[in-house]
Amino acid sequence: MLERIESYFNHTLSNEERQLFEAKLRTDDVLANEVAFYLNTKIAARENAKEKRKKEFEELRKKLVKKNKVRLNGWITGIAASVLIAFVTWVFVQKNNVNADEIADVYIQEHFENLPVKMDGSTDSLQMGLRFFNQKSYKDAQAIFDKMLERKPDGAEILKVSGITALKLKDYQKAVIRFHELGKQENLFTNPGKFYEALALMKIKPLNKKVVEELLNEVISNDLEGKSTAVEILKQL
Amino acid sequence: MIFFTRGIVSDDEILSGILGDSVAKRATENKLYEQFAYLIKDATFKHQLSEDDAASLYSDTILVVIENILNKRFEGKSSLKTYLFQIFSNKCVDFLRKTSTNKMSVYKTESIDDLLVAVPDETKSILQKLVSENEVNILRTKIKQIGEKCQQMMMAWSEGLADEKIAFEMGYQSASVVKTSRLRCLEKLKALYKQI
Numbered sequence: 001m002l003e004r005i006e007s008y009f010n011h012t013l014s015n016e017e018r019q020l021f022e023a024k025l026r027t028d029d030v031l032a033n034e035v036a037f038y039l040n041t042k043i044a045a046r047e048n049a050k051e052k053r054k055k056e057f058e059e060l061r062k063k064l065v066k067k068n069k070v071r072l073n074g075w076i077t078g079i080a081a082s083v084l085i086a087f088v089t090w091v092f093v094q095k096n097n098v099n100a101d102e103i104a105d106v107y108i109q110e111h112f113e114n115l116p117v118k119m120d121g122s123t124d125s126l127q128m129g130l131r132f133f134n135q136k137s138y139k140d141a142q143a144i145f146d147k148m149l150e151r152k153p154d155g156a157e158i159l160k161v162s163g164i165t166a167l168k169l170k171d172y173q174k175a176v177i178r179f180h181e182l183g184k185q186e187n188l189f190t191n192p193g194k195f196y197e198a199l200a201l202m203k204i205k206p207l208n209k210k211v212v213e214e215l216l217n218e219v220i221s222n223d224l225e226g227k228s229t230a231v232e233i234l235k236q237l
Numbered sequence: 238m239i240f241f242t243r244g245i246v247s248d249d250e251i252l253s254g255i256l257g258d259s260v261a262k263r264a265t266e267n268k269l270y271e272q273f274a275y276l277i278k279d280a281t282f283k284h285q286l287s288e289d290d291a292a293s294l295y296s297d298t299i300l301v302v303i304e305n306i307l308n309k310r311f312e313g314k315s316s317l318k319t320y321l322f323q324i325f326s327n328k329c330v331d332f333l334r335k336t337s338t339n340k341m342s343v344y345k346t347e348s349i350d351d352l353l354v355a356v357p358d359e360t361k362s363i364l365q366k367l368v369s370e371n372e373v374n375i376l377r378t379k380i381k382q383i384g385e386k387c388q389q390m391m392m393a394w395s396e397g398l399a400d401e402k403i404a405f406e407m408g409y410q411s412a413s414v415v416k417t418s419r420l421r422c423l424e425k426l427k428a429l430y431k432q433i
Binding site: 002003006009022025026032035036037038039040041042043044045046047048049050052053054057058060061064124125127128129131132135137140143144147148151 | 246257268360364373392
Protein backbone atom coordinates (compact mmCIF):
# COMPACT_ATOMS: atom_id res chain seq x y z
CA MET A 1 0.00 0.00 0.00
CA LEU A 2 2.89 2.35 0.77
CA GLU A 3 4.10 1.97 -2.79
CA ARG A 4 0.71 3.04 -4.10
CA ILE A 5 0.68 6.04 -1.74
CA GLU A 6 4.13 7.02 -2.88
CA SER A 7 3.04 6.79 -6.51
CA TYR A 8 0.16 9.14 -5.71
CA PHE A 9 2.43 11.77 -4.16
CA ASN A 10 5.04 11.33 -6.89
CA HIS A 11 2.33 11.94 -9.50
CA THR A 12 3.02 8.71 -11.31
CA LEU A 13 -0.58 7.44 -11.22
CA SER A 14 -2.85 7.93 -14.21
CA ASN A 15 -5.68 10.47 -13.92
CA GLU A 16 -8.18 7.69 -13.42
CA GLU A 17 -6.06 6.04 -10.74
CA ARG A 18 -5.59 9.37 -8.96
CA GLN A 19 -9.31 10.03 -8.85
CA LEU A 20 -9.93 6.53 -7.55
CA PHE A 21 -7.26 7.01 -4.88
CA GLU A 22 -8.74 10.35 -3.77
CA ALA A 23 -12.25 8.94 -3.63
CA LYS A 24 -11.07 5.97 -1.57
CA LEU A 25 -9.19 8.28 0.79
CA ARG A 26 -12.51 9.90 1.78
CA THR A 27 -14.14 6.63 2.80
CA ASP A 28 -11.40 4.13 3.63
CA ASP A 29 -9.98 4.56 7.14
CA VAL A 30 -7.20 2.04 6.56
CA LEU A 31 -5.93 3.99 3.56
CA ALA A 32 -6.30 7.28 5.44
CA ASN A 33 -4.20 5.90 8.31
CA GLU A 34 -1.52 4.69 5.90
CA VAL A 35 -1.43 8.09 4.19
CA ALA A 36 -1.21 9.78 7.59
CA PHE A 37 1.74 7.54 8.46
CA TYR A 38 3.41 8.31 5.13
CA LEU A 39 3.01 12.09 5.43
CA ASN A 40 3.91 12.25 9.12
CA THR A 41 7.00 10.14 8.44
CA LYS A 42 8.12 12.37 5.60
CA ILE A 43 7.72 15.47 7.74
CA ALA A 44 9.44 13.77 10.69
CA ALA A 45 12.37 12.71 8.48
CA ARG A 46 12.64 16.22 7.10
CA GLU A 47 12.62 17.70 10.60
CA ASN A 48 15.38 15.29 11.59
CA ALA A 49 17.37 16.26 8.50
CA LYS A 50 16.98 19.92 9.43
CA GLU A 51 17.97 19.26 13.02
CA LYS A 52 21.09 17.43 11.81
CA ARG A 53 21.97 20.25 9.44
CA LYS A 54 21.45 22.81 12.19
CA LYS A 55 23.93 20.94 14.36
CA GLU A 56 26.40 20.97 11.48
CA PHE A 57 25.92 24.72 11.09
CA GLU A 58 26.55 25.14 14.80
CA GLU A 59 29.84 23.23 14.44
CA LEU A 60 30.71 25.45 11.51
CA ARG A 61 30.03 28.54 13.62
CA LYS A 62 32.27 27.25 16.39
CA LYS A 63 35.05 26.77 13.86
CA LEU A 64 34.50 30.28 12.52
CA VAL A 65 34.65 31.74 16.01
CA LYS A 66 37.84 29.83 16.74
CA LYS A 67 39.39 30.82 13.44
CA ASN A 68 38.61 34.48 13.99
CA LYS A 69 39.94 34.41 17.52
CA VAL A 70 43.12 32.87 16.21
CA ARG A 71 43.18 35.56 13.55
CA LEU A 72 42.97 38.28 16.20
CA ASN A 73 45.74 36.73 18.28
CA GLY A 74 47.64 36.37 15.06
CA TRP A 75 47.87 40.16 14.65
CA ILE A 76 50.64 40.47 17.17
CA THR A 77 52.51 37.38 16.06
CA GLY A 78 51.85 38.46 12.47
CA ILE A 79 53.89 41.61 12.88
CA ALA A 80 56.75 39.67 14.40
CA ALA A 81 56.48 37.09 11.65
CA SER A 82 56.56 39.78 8.98
CA VAL A 83 59.83 41.11 10.32
CA LEU A 84 61.23 37.60 10.36
CA ILE A 85 60.02 36.86 6.84
CA ALA A 86 61.54 40.10 5.59
CA PHE A 87 64.84 39.11 7.15
CA VAL A 88 64.76 35.58 5.74
CA THR A 89 63.86 36.94 2.29
CA TRP A 90 66.76 39.35 2.48
CA VAL A 91 69.14 36.51 3.36
CA PHE A 92 67.67 34.51 0.51
CA VAL A 93 68.15 37.25 -2.02
CA GLN A 94 71.67 37.88 -0.78
CA LYS A 95 72.56 34.29 -1.35
CA ASN A 96 71.34 34.65 -4.94
CA ASN A 97 71.11 30.91 -5.06
CA VAL A 98 68.16 29.58 -6.99
CA ASN A 99 67.06 26.28 -5.49
CA ALA A 100 64.50 23.64 -6.39
CA ASP A 101 61.98 24.99 -3.92
CA GLU A 102 62.04 28.46 -5.50
CA ILE A 103 61.83 27.11 -9.03
CA ALA A 104 58.77 25.11 -8.10
CA ASP A 105 57.24 28.13 -6.35
CA VAL A 106 57.63 30.29 -9.44
CA TYR A 107 56.00 27.64 -11.61
CA ILE A 108 53.13 27.14 -9.15
CA GLN A 109 52.52 30.87 -8.88
CA GLU A 110 52.59 31.41 -12.61
CA HIS A 111 50.55 28.42 -13.69
CA PHE A 112 48.18 27.55 -10.89
CA GLU A 113 46.67 30.87 -9.92
CA ASN A 114 43.41 30.15 -11.73
CA LEU A 115 42.04 26.97 -13.24
CA PRO A 116 39.67 27.04 -16.22
CA VAL A 117 35.98 26.88 -15.30
CA LYS A 118 33.14 26.33 -17.73
CA MET A 119 31.24 29.57 -18.22
CA ASP A 120 27.90 27.85 -18.74
CA GLY A 121 27.02 27.91 -15.05
CA SER A 122 27.50 24.14 -14.76
CA THR A 123 26.56 22.90 -11.32
CA ASP A 124 28.54 19.68 -11.20
CA SER A 125 30.98 19.09 -8.38
CA LEU A 126 34.11 19.52 -10.48
CA GLN A 127 33.05 22.97 -11.66
CA MET A 128 32.03 23.94 -8.15
CA GLY A 129 35.40 22.79 -6.84
CA LEU A 130 37.19 24.78 -9.54
CA ARG A 131 35.18 27.87 -8.64
CA PHE A 132 36.19 27.49 -5.00
CA PHE A 133 39.79 27.06 -6.15
CA ASN A 134 39.65 30.28 -8.15
CA GLN A 135 38.20 32.06 -5.12
CA LYS A 136 41.20 30.73 -3.19
CA SER A 137 38.92 28.63 -0.99
CA TYR A 138 41.36 25.77 -1.39
CA LYS A 139 40.10 23.72 1.55
CA ASP A 140 36.54 23.80 0.22
CA ALA A 141 37.78 22.91 -3.24
CA GLN A 142 39.85 20.03 -1.89
CA ALA A 143 36.91 18.70 0.15
CA ILE A 144 34.91 18.44 -3.07
CA PHE A 145 37.73 16.82 -5.05
CA ASP A 146 38.41 14.31 -2.25
CA LYS A 147 34.74 13.35 -2.18
CA MET A 148 34.77 12.94 -5.96
CA LEU A 149 37.87 10.74 -5.79
CA GLU A 150 36.14 8.49 -3.28
CA ARG A 151 33.65 7.74 -6.01
CA LYS A 152 36.06 7.74 -8.91
CA PRO A 153 39.61 7.14 -7.69
CA ASP A 154 41.09 7.10 -11.20
CA GLY A 155 39.44 10.29 -12.49
CA ALA A 156 42.36 11.94 -14.33
CA GLU A 157 41.05 15.51 -14.25
CA ILE A 158 40.09 15.23 -10.58
CA LEU A 159 43.51 13.79 -9.69
CA LYS A 160 45.13 16.70 -11.50
CA VAL A 161 43.12 19.48 -9.86
CA SER A 162 43.27 17.79 -6.46
CA GLY A 163 47.07 17.62 -6.75
CA ILE A 164 47.25 21.29 -7.75
CA THR A 165 44.98 22.21 -4.85
CA ALA A 166 47.21 20.21 -2.50
CA LEU A 167 50.17 22.26 -3.78
CA LYS A 168 48.26 25.42 -2.92
CA LEU A 169 47.51 24.04 0.52
CA LYS A 170 51.20 23.19 0.87
CA ASP A 171 50.28 19.57 1.38
CA TYR A 172 53.09 18.37 -0.85
CA GLN A 173 52.95 14.71 0.16
CA LYS A 174 49.33 14.59 -0.92
CA ALA A 175 50.17 16.40 -4.17
CA VAL A 176 52.86 13.78 -4.89
CA ILE A 177 50.35 10.96 -4.31
CA ARG A 178 47.73 12.55 -6.58
CA PHE A 179 50.18 13.31 -9.39
CA HIS A 180 51.79 9.90 -9.07
CA GLU A 181 48.38 8.27 -9.59
CA LEU A 182 47.77 10.54 -12.56
CA GLY A 183 51.20 9.83 -14.03
CA LYS A 184 50.52 6.09 -14.03
CA GLN A 185 47.63 6.50 -16.48
CA GLU A 186 48.73 5.64 -19.99
CA ASN A 187 45.55 6.12 -21.96
CA LEU A 188 45.45 9.91 -21.76
CA PHE A 189 45.99 12.27 -24.68
CA THR A 190 48.26 14.45 -22.55
CA ASN A 191 49.43 13.64 -19.06
CA PRO A 192 51.25 16.18 -16.88
CA GLY A 193 51.30 13.74 -13.93
CA LYS A 194 55.03 13.00 -13.89
CA PHE A 195 56.04 16.61 -14.44
CA TYR A 196 53.75 17.82 -11.67
CA GLU A 197 54.97 15.04 -9.40
CA ALA A 198 58.51 16.30 -9.92
CA LEU A 199 57.35 19.83 -9.06
CA ALA A 200 55.67 18.64 -5.86
CA LEU A 201 58.80 16.67 -4.89
CA MET A 202 60.88 19.81 -5.40
CA LYS A 203 58.89 21.39 -2.58
CA ILE A 204 59.69 18.62 -0.10
CA LYS A 205 62.74 18.99 2.10
CA PRO A 206 65.27 17.49 2.12
CA LEU A 207 65.21 17.46 -1.66
CA ASN A 208 65.43 14.05 -3.24
CA LYS A 209 67.28 15.36 -6.26
CA LYS A 210 67.82 11.95 -7.80
CA VAL A 211 64.10 11.13 -7.99
CA VAL A 212 63.24 14.62 -9.28
CA GLU A 213 65.85 14.32 -12.01
CA GLU A 214 64.65 10.86 -12.95
CA LEU A 215 61.09 12.10 -13.30
CA LEU A 216 62.08 15.14 -15.32
CA ASN A 217 64.23 13.00 -17.60
CA GLU A 218 61.29 10.66 -18.06
CA VAL A 219 59.12 13.62 -19.04
CA ILE A 220 61.73 14.68 -21.60
CA SER A 221 62.49 11.26 -23.04
CA ASN A 222 58.80 10.30 -23.35
CA ASP A 223 57.86 13.72 -24.74
CA LEU A 224 55.29 14.22 -21.98
CA GLU A 225 53.51 17.42 -21.02
CA GLY A 226 55.89 19.88 -19.37
CA LYS A 227 58.89 18.75 -21.46
CA SER A 228 60.29 22.19 -22.31
CA THR A 229 60.01 23.40 -18.71
CA ALA A 230 61.57 20.14 -17.50
CA VAL A 231 64.60 20.85 -19.68
CA GLU A 232 64.93 24.33 -18.16
CA ILE A 233 64.54 23.07 -14.62
CA LEU A 234 67.17 20.38 -15.11
CA LYS A 235 69.63 23.04 -16.24
CA GLN A 236 69.05 25.03 -13.05
CA LEU A 237 69.04 22.18 -10.55
CA MET B 238 34.28 38.91 20.94
CA ILE B 239 33.67 37.46 17.51
CA PHE B 240 34.45 38.91 14.14
CA PHE B 241 33.23 37.13 11.05
CA THR B 242 34.85 37.80 7.74
CA ARG B 243 32.63 38.65 4.80
CA GLY B 244 32.89 36.12 1.98
CA ILE B 245 33.16 36.67 -1.73
CA VAL B 246 30.92 34.03 -3.28
CA SER B 247 28.48 35.61 -5.74
CA ASP B 248 24.71 35.09 -5.65
CA ASP B 249 24.83 33.22 -8.96
CA GLU B 250 27.44 30.84 -7.63
CA ILE B 251 25.44 30.20 -4.48
CA LEU B 252 22.27 29.57 -6.46
CA SER B 253 23.91 27.23 -8.94
CA GLY B 254 25.73 25.42 -6.12
CA ILE B 255 22.58 24.83 -4.09
CA LEU B 256 20.77 23.59 -7.16
CA GLY B 257 23.72 21.36 -8.05
CA ASP B 258 24.62 17.85 -6.97
CA SER B 259 24.70 17.07 -3.28
CA VAL B 260 28.45 17.45 -2.72
CA ALA B 261 28.44 20.89 -4.32
CA LYS B 262 25.17 21.69 -2.54
CA ARG B 263 26.52 20.99 0.92
CA ALA B 264 29.73 22.93 0.33
CA THR B 265 27.77 25.89 -1.02
CA GLU B 266 25.32 25.81 1.89
CA ASN B 267 28.30 26.05 4.24
CA LYS B 268 29.66 28.95 2.20
CA LEU B 269 26.31 30.68 2.37
CA TYR B 270 26.28 30.19 6.14
CA GLU B 271 29.80 31.58 6.50
CA GLN B 272 29.26 34.47 4.14
CA PHE B 273 26.59 36.17 6.20
CA ALA B 274 27.46 34.78 9.64
CA TYR B 275 28.41 38.27 10.77
CA LEU B 276 24.65 38.89 11.00
CA ILE B 277 24.67 36.78 14.19
CA LYS B 278 26.85 39.35 15.90
CA ASP B 279 24.79 42.20 14.45
CA ALA B 280 21.61 40.65 15.90
CA THR B 281 23.10 40.44 19.38
CA PHE B 282 23.51 44.24 19.31
CA LYS B 283 20.44 45.20 17.34
CA HIS B 284 17.91 42.85 18.95
CA GLN B 285 19.70 42.26 22.24
CA LEU B 286 19.66 38.51 21.67
CA SER B 287 22.10 36.11 23.23
CA GLU B 288 24.67 34.81 20.77
CA ASP B 289 23.29 31.25 20.99
CA ASP B 290 19.74 32.40 20.24
CA ALA B 291 20.93 34.58 17.37
CA ALA B 292 22.98 31.68 15.97
CA SER B 293 20.03 29.31 16.18
CA LEU B 294 17.77 31.80 14.39
CA TYR B 295 20.45 32.36 11.80
CA SER B 296 20.68 28.59 11.14
CA ASP B 297 16.89 28.50 10.76
CA THR B 298 17.14 31.39 8.32
CA ILE B 299 19.76 29.64 6.22
CA LEU B 300 17.58 26.50 6.09
CA VAL B 301 14.58 28.56 4.96
CA VAL B 302 16.64 30.34 2.30
CA ILE B 303 17.99 27.02 1.01
CA GLU B 304 14.48 25.56 0.89
CA ASN B 305 13.16 28.62 -0.93
CA ILE B 306 15.96 28.44 -3.47
CA LEU B 307 15.22 24.76 -4.08
CA ASN B 308 11.48 25.40 -4.36
CA LYS B 309 12.10 28.38 -6.68
CA ARG B 310 10.37 30.67 -4.20
CA PHE B 311 13.40 32.91 -4.25
CA GLU B 312 12.93 34.75 -7.52
CA GLY B 313 16.05 36.87 -7.44
CA LYS B 314 14.15 40.15 -7.22
CA SER B 315 16.51 41.25 -4.48
CA SER B 316 20.05 40.19 -3.70
CA LEU B 317 20.47 37.06 -1.64
CA LYS B 318 21.91 39.17 1.17
CA THR B 319 18.83 41.42 1.32
CA TYR B 320 16.52 38.41 1.12
CA LEU B 321 18.35 36.54 3.84
CA PHE B 322 18.58 39.64 6.02
CA GLN B 323 14.80 40.20 5.80
CA ILE B 324 14.01 36.62 6.81
CA PHE B 325 16.55 36.75 9.62
CA SER B 326 15.21 40.08 10.93
CA ASN B 327 11.66 38.74 10.89
CA LYS B 328 12.77 35.66 12.77
CA CYS B 329 14.54 37.78 15.39
CA VAL B 330 11.48 39.98 15.87
CA ASP B 331 9.16 36.94 16.04
CA PHE B 332 11.48 35.35 18.55
CA LEU B 333 11.45 38.41 20.79
CA ARG B 334 7.67 38.61 20.61
CA LYS B 335 7.25 34.97 21.45
CA THR B 336 9.90 34.74 24.14
CA SER B 337 7.43 35.68 26.85
CA THR B 338 4.90 33.06 25.67
CA ASN B 339 6.34 30.04 23.92
CA LYS B 340 9.97 30.35 22.95
CA MET B 341 10.25 27.24 20.89
CA SER B 342 7.29 27.82 18.60
CA VAL B 343 9.40 30.08 16.44
CA TYR B 344 11.32 27.04 15.25
CA LYS B 345 8.25 25.37 13.81
CA THR B 346 8.79 26.22 10.20
CA GLU B 347 7.63 22.92 8.78
CA SER B 348 4.58 22.89 6.61
CA ILE B 349 3.07 20.09 4.61
CA ASP B 350 2.21 22.35 1.69
CA ASP B 351 5.37 21.38 -0.14
CA LEU B 352 4.30 17.74 0.01
CA LEU B 353 0.87 18.47 -1.41
CA VAL B 354 1.76 20.19 -4.64
CA ALA B 355 -0.88 19.61 -7.34
CA VAL B 356 -3.25 17.85 -4.93
CA PRO B 357 -6.88 19.02 -5.36
CA ASP B 358 -8.12 21.37 -2.61
CA GLU B 359 -10.70 18.93 -1.26
CA THR B 360 -8.11 16.14 -0.90
CA LYS B 361 -5.58 18.62 0.40
CA SER B 362 -7.80 19.57 3.33
CA ILE B 363 -8.30 15.86 4.16
CA LEU B 364 -4.54 15.29 4.05
CA GLN B 365 -3.81 18.36 6.16
CA LYS B 366 -6.07 16.96 8.86
CA LEU B 367 -4.16 13.68 8.78
CA VAL B 368 -0.90 15.35 9.77
CA SER B 369 -0.44 15.52 13.50
CA GLU B 370 2.37 17.29 15.30
CA ASN B 371 2.24 14.73 18.06
CA GLU B 372 2.63 11.81 15.62
CA VAL B 373 5.45 13.62 13.84
CA ASN B 374 7.31 13.98 17.12
CA ILE B 375 6.85 10.28 17.93
CA LEU B 376 8.05 9.32 14.45
CA ARG B 377 11.09 11.59 14.75
CA THR B 378 12.21 9.51 17.72
CA LYS B 379 11.35 6.20 16.06
CA ILE B 380 13.29 7.09 12.89
CA LYS B 381 16.40 7.36 15.03
CA GLN B 382 15.94 3.71 15.98
CA ILE B 383 15.80 2.16 12.50
CA GLY B 384 19.51 2.10 11.71
CA GLU B 385 21.94 4.58 10.20
CA LYS B 386 21.45 3.57 6.56
CA CYS B 387 17.66 3.78 6.77
CA GLN B 388 17.89 7.14 8.54
CA GLN B 389 20.18 8.56 5.88
CA MET B 390 17.98 7.29 3.11
CA MET B 391 14.82 8.68 4.66
CA MET B 392 16.37 12.07 5.28
CA ALA B 393 17.51 12.26 1.67
CA TRP B 394 14.05 11.20 0.50
CA SER B 395 12.35 13.76 2.75
CA GLU B 396 14.48 16.50 1.24
CA GLY B 397 13.17 15.61 -2.18
CA LEU B 398 16.29 13.93 -3.54
CA ALA B 399 15.46 11.71 -6.52
CA ASP B 400 16.09 7.97 -6.16
CA GLU B 401 18.76 8.14 -8.89
CA LYS B 402 20.68 10.70 -6.85
CA ILE B 403 20.23 8.75 -3.62
CA ALA B 404 21.57 5.65 -5.40
CA PHE B 405 24.63 7.60 -6.53
CA GLU B 406 25.22 9.24 -3.15
CA MET B 407 24.74 6.14 -1.04
CA GLY B 408 26.30 3.62 -3.40
CA TYR B 409 23.19 1.63 -4.31
CA GLN B 410 23.13 -0.17 -7.64
CA SER B 411 20.06 1.58 -9.04
CA ALA B 412 17.10 3.81 -8.30
CA SER B 413 14.81 0.81 -8.07
CA VAL B 414 17.02 -0.73 -5.36
CA VAL B 415 16.74 2.56 -3.47
CA LYS B 416 12.97 2.51 -3.80
CA THR B 417 12.71 -1.08 -2.56
CA SER B 418 15.09 -0.37 0.34
CA ARG B 419 13.19 2.78 1.30
CA LEU B 420 9.86 0.95 1.33
CA ARG B 421 11.47 -1.68 3.54
CA CYS B 422 12.68 1.04 5.88
CA LEU B 423 9.17 2.51 5.99
CA GLU B 424 7.74 -0.91 6.84
CA LYS B 425 10.36 -1.32 9.55
CA LEU B 426 9.46 2.08 10.95
CA LYS B 427 5.75 1.27 10.81
CA ALA B 428 6.32 -1.90 12.81
CA LEU B 429 8.21 0.11 15.46
CA TYR B 430 5.56 2.81 15.44
CA LYS B 431 2.78 0.28 15.97
CA GLN B 432 4.51 -1.08 19.05
CA ILE B 433 3.48 2.03 20.98
